[in-house]
Amino acid sequence: KNPFKRLKFLIADCFIYCAGIVHENVKMGSDGESDQASGTSSDEVHSPVRVRMRNNHHRRISNEDINKRLSLPADIRLPEGYLEKFAMNSPPFDKPMSRRLRRASLSEIGFGKLETYIKLDKLGEGTYATVFKGRSKLTDNLVALKEIRLEHEEGAPCTAIREVSLLKDLKHANIVTLHDIIHTDKCLTLVFEYLEKDLKQYMDDCGNIMSVHNVKIFLYQLLRGLAYCHRRKVLHRDLKPQNLLISEKGELKLADFGLARAKSVPTKTYSNEVVTLWYRPPDVLLGSTEYSTPIDMWGVGCIFYEMITGRPLFPGSTVEDELHLIFRVLGTPTEKTWPGITTSEEFKTYNFPLYRAEPLVNHAPRYAEIDVSNTSFSSKNRVSAEDALRHSYFRSLGEQVQTLPDTASIFSVKGIQLQKDPGKRSSVHPESSNHFCFRVQQSHFF
Template sequence: MDRMKIIKRRLSMSLRSARPVDDSLSELAEQMALDESSAARDNGIVHENVKMGSDGESDQASGTSSDEVQSPVRVRMRNNHHRRISNEDINKRLSLPADIRLPEGYLEKFAMNSPPFDKPMSRRLRRASLSEIGFGKLETYIKLDKLGEGTYATVFKGRSKLTDNLVALKEIRLEHEEGAPCTAIREVSLLKDLKHANIVTLHDIIHTDKCLTLVFEYLVRLYCVCIFLFQLLRGLAYCHRRKVLHRDLKPQNLLINEKGELKLADFGLARAKSVPTKTYSNEVVTLWYRPPDVLLGSTEYSTPIDMWGVGCIFYEMITGRPLFPGSTVEDELHLIFRILGTPTEETWPGITTSEEFKTYNFPRYHAEPLVNHAPRIDNDGHDLLSLLLQFEAKKRVSAEDALRHPYFRSLGEQVQTLTWFLLAPDTKPNPRY
């Protein structure tokens, strides 16, 4: 009998691993709540103190096979010690926002369905519980205004019936034969693991035949300086420590809430550098924020690809206008070289042997001081901008080093201490400036 159970379980696991990617997307909303960091707790989210495995489930045995669970209503409570279930108990059990509005009668239904609180829930039971509350359903969200439209998605301002809070609804159109775009799958999978105060929060996923809707916290677009640049670098340093390249940094993908908190958004082009690959695509980063090495065809890049974009955004926040608004790749390179000077072997070793560079036959431009184009920038800001806008990728300052730059000295030591605790709790800051 035991042997038959083992065979059945292995068969179930093999079938489960063979499911289509689109089917697995509906489970990610439930898994995301399990990985929230302590920073999210400050925003009103309570977590259950259970050791979790890499798949988002408890390392302990479930006590109830996921195959046995069919509906939260049909499953009876196995706890012999009956006790009154409160909203706080459910919030802790399912990692829900503290201000969530539970459906009428849900407390009693949850008491009948949940295993004892000292035992973990099965994945299917957890997913069914969240679904019954309203997660993963279009009717849970009220669509208000259209915020913008991109190549494969439209973003709407909306309101959640669960919390009465504003949300951003990113509707991704699904092709009948192709299913969910790879950019959407990549964005969901990365944001599931990236939980940080300066990265946009993904609240829910709704999957229908015609559309995949990602529900984000509602934020507004940004145009401001010092404290926002610091938060941009802090969020980026968090990503880079986890070997994630954003690859599409631009003002439109930086959002800010009413508290002044900046968030990195739109991870559709992001890439986990830990995934084994020899080269990457050079068809990344919006043209105005794409570094010269990638413009010239480089496919072997790392975190410096994002740092060039930070420099362009920094300039744009100071002046209110883009630094290199080119219309084509060649035009973009011309604009870069007109300000920073045409690269030479001294400023960019190996550039004169690049076939792509020689093809364009650029004139010999001389470098201009960046302060001529951004007169409001101070000396520290000018120095930081110069470190970000380096031709040679390895010479660009990293996000972590940029956070230590004297430009941010006015923010005080407490901000620096908090930053290094969030990035690496087990290490101490080691200033280099």
């Protein structure tokens, strides 16, 4: 009845399929690739069940071969008899595998199907989604099942489309892994790796008194994941402790990419209704819609301060209150500290008093070890994530952390481990066991 809503629904569905989402009733895979072959292979591909031997190119194929060819985890449980079917249907290893065969193979293994996952506890519920703790029958590992309800006239929420389209291409040790995507008529289910604790929960559990050594390890991992995103021109736009997940070992992973955007060149105009208030930079608070990677770096500075002190840096209740708190610490901006600010109509509307800048070290003595310029009025003066990783503050972690492959954890470096936090409530000493006592909380995925 409403042509506009119908058009919006159709456009949303188009985005879903472009993002690589699987529909249970359609022979599509979760890799999001087209039906064209991924190379020069001219083999006509059907289902892996209906196969033929290929010109004596057949050789004995192991589980490891299949895992490598299909980019599967090492602990995957292949269906009974699948090894023989794949060996018969797969082209020789010196030839590329068609994308259609890869999708069919993933589907037959169990990807893209609801019955592959066992739903356990409900973790939380939001406006558009409900998150469940689950278990994968393919690996027997715990997973997080984010079920996004699909309205008939509205289609999938744009945040879900963004999250899927970005996460499927972001493969990094410090970014939460999207394992699978399942699309039915009523629901879009995103299957994530399972981490019960976020940084906010971690700080609560240690009484907001963290070891300075652990702060350094968490900050390095945050910058490492963010630098990877920024190199790929992806802005997270919602950094806060609740969106930084922590594994049992202490691995920090960026999560909730619902507000993330791929940054175009030249810069496009974006919305200023992004980033949770306490972690939103002053230029965006004052209405700026032209921003780049420094929008995330302001949040890094705020999170670093919060880990050091155990309290948020600028806990404002409104935009105006937030700006007052920022200016009380950094001083009311002038043409010298923020060129062009005096001509901003938004800034003049508030009529701020003249606050004098205070050194951050006055508020947090432990902050003195590193000179963070992320909390700078001018986005041009904020250090980049890439440059921050090379700061002398991280020298004690050793040179090896600077050359790690993207998918390698910082804890793969010998000697790097968390220390016991001074305010840790648990009697378990993470320094010896690297184990944390987790408890279920409201979902950190929305």
